[in-house]
Amino acid sequence: MKLFITLCLIICFYGCNTTKTQNEKSSKKPNIILINIDDLGWKDLGFMGSTYYETPNVDKLANEGLIFINAYAGAANCAPSRACMLSGLNTPKHGIFTVSPSDRGDTKTRKLIPIKNTDHLSDTIYTLPQMLKSAGYITSSFGKWHVGNNPKNQGIDVNIGGSGKGNPGKNGYFSPYSIDFIKNGPKGEYLTDRLTAEAISFIKKHKDTTFFVYLPYYTVHTPIMGKEALIKKFENKIGSNGQDRPDYAAMVASMDENIGRLLNTLKEVGLEENTLIIFTSDNGGIKSISSQEPLRAGKGSYYEGGIRVPLIIKWPKHIKPNTVSYKTVSNLDFYPTLQTITKPSKTAPLLDGIDLSPLFKNQNIVQRDLFFHFPIYLQNYKMGHDQSRDPLFRTRPGSVIISKNWKLHHYFEDDAIELYNLLDDVGEQNNLVKNHPEKALELLNKLNEWRKKTKAPIPQKLNPEYNPYFSNI
Template identity: 55%
Template sequence: MKTMFSATGIWSVLSLTLLFSCNAQPSPEAKKPNVILINADDLGWADLGCMGSGYYETPNIDRLGREGMLFTQAYASAANCAPSRAHMITGLWGPRHGIYTVGSSERGNTKTRRLIPTPNAQSIPDSLYTLGEMFHDNGYRTASIGKWHISESPLTEGFDVNIAGSHRGGPGHRGYFSPYNAEHLEAGPQGEYLTDRLTSEAISFINGNKEKPFFLYLPFYAVHKPLMAKEEVEAIYRAKKGAEGQSDATYAAMIHTMDENVGRLLTTLKNLGIEENTIVIFTSDNGGIRDVSHQDPLRAGKGSYYEGGIRVPLIVKWPGHVKNGTVTEQPVIQRDLYPTLQSMIGAEKKAKHLDGTDISPLLKGEPMPERDFFWHFPVYLQAYNPLEDQARDLLFRTRPGSVIRSGPWKLHEYFEDGGLELYNLGDDPGERHNVAGEHPEKVRELRDRLEAWRTLTGAPVPTEKNPGFDKMFEIKKQQQARTGS
């Protein structure tokens, strides 16, 4: 049967064709959100304006918090640099990657260590599927710009670009000003500041990849020691009245400059027209150093498994997906970031196993069930400042042990002497009052959960006595630390 087309019919078909062509859906790759993960170094939970500081000025990070979700009970997965980063980049508990501390597990004087600690791994195993590899395998251009610290190079862990990343854990002597100490970073103009330079490199990466999905991991070296700041910024804080425990002008200036650079990044996203399609996350790798900045009301600081050592700032912004100005008190942990980002980008290629929880429902405003949180530290970490650290004893920030948080309850277990400390964080966020003797059933319940978790993960518990331990020497050292002699 012959079909006849009129001129009107032909134009109708052409019009429909053009209409559907103009409204064609973009490719799946074009819809993928960009991701920027900013990880400050040693920035404490209370070291931002939006977290209550009246001395440190952080208007750009505060604005980021107002434009996204601010977490008041976010945790690092470990209390110091390398293990925290290993948890976040692998999405796995410590026993699965073996990094528990920085360098040797035999920290402090051997005569004051009662046990032989578990050996510490220096690098994440090559067999683990990292966050960088997940993004790379899902079509993302990936960059690590700044402190890496968990292997020789991020280039073997799924990152296309590495700037300033190696096993190095800090900027080194005079390292905040060019010429730098960091590997894989060319010297800039004399006096150039490291935080400024890393941000400029990050902006260059964004500009070069604005047409494709990118994952930018930006682990600043700031505000890790040595404390070094730009003179003109430090002068602002020398002229400003501090608060008790937060009054170091150099440290404040380092935070100030980092905040300015977060502002530069946010402005870049807006100017390029990609702000709406970019997830921005800001956090810190562990708690702040207490003799530099107090985290009151939280106890202790970096290296401790009291709240001041593991509770950290966390902000997540994604326009149109995370409601502006949301503040949540629901506990989360940085290990959650891997499964959450995997979900948020709609990853087709995924890690086979992750120990974190996908918190994307929480980011959407949906309730999530309570869960237990675990920390394991089978090694030693010596004191920074015995009279300031607020540790269990004056010689170590942490001795070997495990910790569980379940609801408001938090139990510390110590392997040397079997010590147990129980705190109700709802009533006592500063962990000042050990109520283990008042709640023996809760102690048994939480200790059983800790033991079950250690069995599940194969967590090593040191039991071998240290033949070099000297009780009288330990007592003498405790007395000297107490008197500052």
């Protein structure tokens, strides 16, 4: 009888523990990998329509996840976009509007004195990595940080290559490197390869924990430097629609190859099923390097080519593969989405984005407007070839609102308005202000209300050095 009771207790003990283990496994929080490519254009990938660039691994990732066609960065260039994503706050709330200084271009061509820029996120801001640490994640960053001098002060446990620097520096992408917090590899080592190797090493080391990998590659930011063999390969390939630079194509190909290495590692260590992957870009591509037609303009502009970006989210068993969403989303939405999924002990006090997780279940999300504020100047890249409002600047001070299919630009220098219907005119060629004055007024009122609510600074002081008759063209 005693033996029978003992056996029953043993069976019960192991049965309960097996059930407990299975429940723990099924309820385990997902590992998270956020891949943020620098200056990659909306149409610089095969699955987005490029016939020149070769991106088989990213295309495969797209087939395995959810593609967003109408995805936007929080801003049109590096630092403000990253600040929006990592803080969950729009630009007026963190004050990073550009990469300093904010008074770009010839002073005689600037009518207003722009708002002074803030370089880095304040230490008082509760960042996305800090939130994930509160949810039990070990956090890491491999690449360009750009919103502070040391990511470890902003929620990152392991940092390789990230600081306040916004580009790979004078030596570019080949070792010896000119960036911080990284040891030089063998001479000629390629930075994109190295950052991926570091990320893979981290994943293997922490495969039994719950981790966050932030992979903000420096690529494809200037200087445009690809591997010689890949450059030669693309020299023999015919480009089209403004996409034909072999050196840039080589950089895109190396990026894609390394995404493949990362995805293969997840499979090898058995983590693919429980890893949520976000793939995006920090802003649009540079127009003179890679055209995003039919989108107008590129990096630094608040026309679609400067702010619309590629976006894929993959999460096996939670997101149906090979699906597409036309909902308007932003990188401001990553923070609230991940916060909902990970359930941290300390949540962010305020976020400007929305939770996208209902879309994963084929449910709807709240219809909202997107706002962009840029009280600064950005000089042109290539005069006459940027598709900007005028040949001198990619951006003059102003704000933008996107409301459903409508988009309104408001410029501060001359109080001018541009109104576009993105459904019919994604290239923003036909200003419809005169055709739809009621819609223009409606959106301008919304924009004014938002600026008042967020205390968005508007430049009003006239520049004494401005000369309306001066031209440096």
